[in-house]
Amino acid sequence: MKALRTRLRRLTRRYRRLSAAVLAGLAVWAALSVLRPPGPPxxxxxxxxxxxxxxxxxxxxxxxxxxxxxxxxxxxxxxxxxxxxxxxxxxxxxxxxxxxxxxVVTRDALAAPGSAVLPVTLTATAAGLIEVGDRVDLLGTDSEAETGLLASAVRVVAVLDGSKSSSPLSPVQGSGPVVLVELRPAALPRVAAAAARGPLGFGLR
CATH class of the missing domain: 3.90.1210.10 (Antifreeze-like/N-acetylneuraminic acid synthase C-terminal domain)
Incomplete structure (x- = not known):
């Protein structure tokens, strides 16, 4: 009986030490969690x-x-x-x-302040050649039925998928790609009128 009590006391002391070690470890982990800086927002x-x-x-x-x-x-x-x-x-x-x-193409935030964006159809030679960000000269027939330079160094804002003719931004489809170009207000009526007559020619800058 005495031997049994001695064994029980030893086991109790052993598990007490183990419990104390576990509790100490948890306390250290909790302290580190509090001290660790939070992740960036x-x-x-x-x-x-x-x-x-x-x-x-x-x-x-x-x-x-x-x-x-x-x-x-x-x-x-x-x-x-x-x-x-x-x-x-x-x-x-x-x-x-x-x-x-x-x-992405939206009706907002496409043009620089003081400019406007106009969709135009270019000639077939522009397919695969014109890219977003290009500067181009637009060529076409003006109201005087003369073919010439309509606007120079205009920025191509977007090259639209010509197969998606349902786009509300697209003009009547022609033989070439539809592009959105950034224009100063003074050039807008002339380019729009020429674009309504047919595809516009272009020159790369």
């Missing part, structure tokens, strides 16, 4: 799943929502897929790129 952003070419219409499978640190993000960015899906891209993007409000 993040935000939900929309990024590309694959490399995309400017002008293509964004599909749901092309983009994904991700959590990224705010410190690595620009001042403004798209957060949800519905802000981009179904809209043409205004610029080519690599895989993993954060989409900005200006990355």
């Amino acid at each position: 993040t935000s939900t952003v929309l990024v590309t799943q694959r490399a995309l070419v400017g002008g293509v219409t964004v599909a749901a499978s092309d983009v994904a929502e991700r959590q990224l640190p705010l410190s690595a993000l620009p001042a403004d960015y798209l957060r949800t897929a519905d802000q981009a899906v179904g809209r043409p891209l205004t610029v080519s993007l690599p895989a993993g790129a954060v989409l900005l409000p200006t990355s």
Whole structure:
């Protein structure tokens, strides 16, 4: 009986030491958790799943929502897929790129202050040649029925998918691609009138 009591005391001391060690470890872990600085703040952003070419219409499978640190993000960015899906891209993007409000065609934030955006159809030779960001001279027939320079060094804001004729931004389809060009207000009536007559010629800068 005495031997049994001695064994029980030893077991009690052993488990007491083990419990104390476990409790001490938990206390250290809790203290470190409190002292550890919190992770950087993040935000939900929309990024590309694959490399995309400017002008293509964004599909749901092309983009994904991700959590990224705010410190690595620009001042403004798209957060949800519905802000981009179904809209043409205004610029080519690599895989993993954060989409900005200006990355897709909308009725806002396309033109620089004081400018306007106009959709025009170019001649067939522009297909596959004109890219977003190009500077081009627009050539066409003006109201005097004379063919000449309509506007110089205009910026191509977007190259739309010509097969999607349902786009509300697209003029009557012609033989070449439909592009959105950035124009000063003074040139807008002349270019719009010429574009209504047919595809415009162009010169690359």
